[in-house]
Amino acid sequence: MRLGIIEYGAGNYESVVRAVQSLGVEPVPVAGAEDWSAEEGNLTHLIFPGVGSAAQAMAALETRRLKEPILAHARAGKPLLGICVGMQVLGNSSEETGAGAHGFVGGLGLLNFSVERLRVKAPVPHMGWNSVSFSGKQAAASFSSVTAVEKNPHFYFVHSYAASIEQTDSEVVWGTTDYDGVAFVSFVGRENVMGAQFHVEKSGLAGLALLSDFFRWGESC
């Protein structure tokens, strides 16, 4: 396995690096189109981290010419994992346009879902440990290190926006989470492309188990 991690200034980049290193994996930083070309297609796995707004993330991908490499990796059928905002921009669009703007920011369109602000009475951001109900055979089987231990394992969340159930193609729902009585989609995926709303890199042993399952992903697909 050769793991790339998209480096575009996301605040959790270093945490993701530390987490994968603890599993014995030395990742390759992919900070621009040049890094991507230099790999000549050797990367087998790609992680796309993210914190901040979807608009910032998309703008940074444009500036660093990283949009095409991510799409190419996904199209080649290789495992891709988006984390937090990195998950949100795998979808069609997000309401999170950033400072004062209204409307939507377009995503990468790899998976059929859209992101909106959490519509709850409880405090936003939704921050802390919450449980994920895995759904669908592919998710449960592919993340067996996690699902064999706990039916509804807990992960660490920090976010104000999320993929709503209504705006997500049920085919791509791999996990849901309840906050303040409202369910949202916390884990999405289709074939080789997947995204976690929670911070896999800060979710303790459950997060590390999920990462190690992700690393094994390419072996079977």
Next chain:
Amino acid sequence: MLKKRLVPCLDIRDGQVTKGVSFEGNRDLGDPVPLAKKYSDEGADEIVVYDITASIEGRPPDAQTISKIASTVFIPICVGGGIKSFADAAATIKNGAEKVSLNSIAPRKPELLREISSHFGRQAVVLSMDVLRDTSCSSGYRVFVNGGRTATEWDMLKWIHHALPYGVGEVCLNSIDEDGRRAGYDLTLLRLVRQEVSVPIVISGGAGSVEHLAEGLEAGADAALLASLLHIDGLSCADIKADLLKKGVAVRADSFTTRAEL
């Protein structure tokens, strides 16, 4: 649903974990890195690291300690002690902290809260307060700084209402009166703050039993800071959580074990 958090607190002095009673009389408990790992493996939801001499020595929190802990445990880390500028906060976050905790600096320089929260998000800023009962204050409590040694002019509630709009993601409430006494939290104080703020509250100071933790978490705290129950009584987060679950407190108690089994 969102779970209540247990947060072991590591007070660091000269690179060693120390635990004091009422802010005085500390004793050493060893290297913070293996201790943080043990707590995390046993189910801690977050780790707080206070570099208790950083402020006095006029330096930011020890970078090496934080980065070693962040390379060993993979749960959120909150760091406090000696953060006086945006650069200190940014370096601490770069070293692996999710959150920075500001205490003495906040009344002197509240705009620092805004600088940090506007760049890293509100959730990265914890406002930590040491408060002492004081009948001359309208809320009944006065805010202290410098490790509880120096009184400020701030009434506790007035300070909270002043500080929160600068961008605070969480309030950590330390009762100087109850700290280390192990007689239970000051629930009056907790309820007073709970009524006034919607951000998460971390309660600290006074827990001597799991019963006390349950009281605090049921009275509106989102998280409890743990020190003597772990460091001195030798309880584990797993034991405490099993007890809390029996008492009906919703906590994360997944049965993941050590990474060797992954």
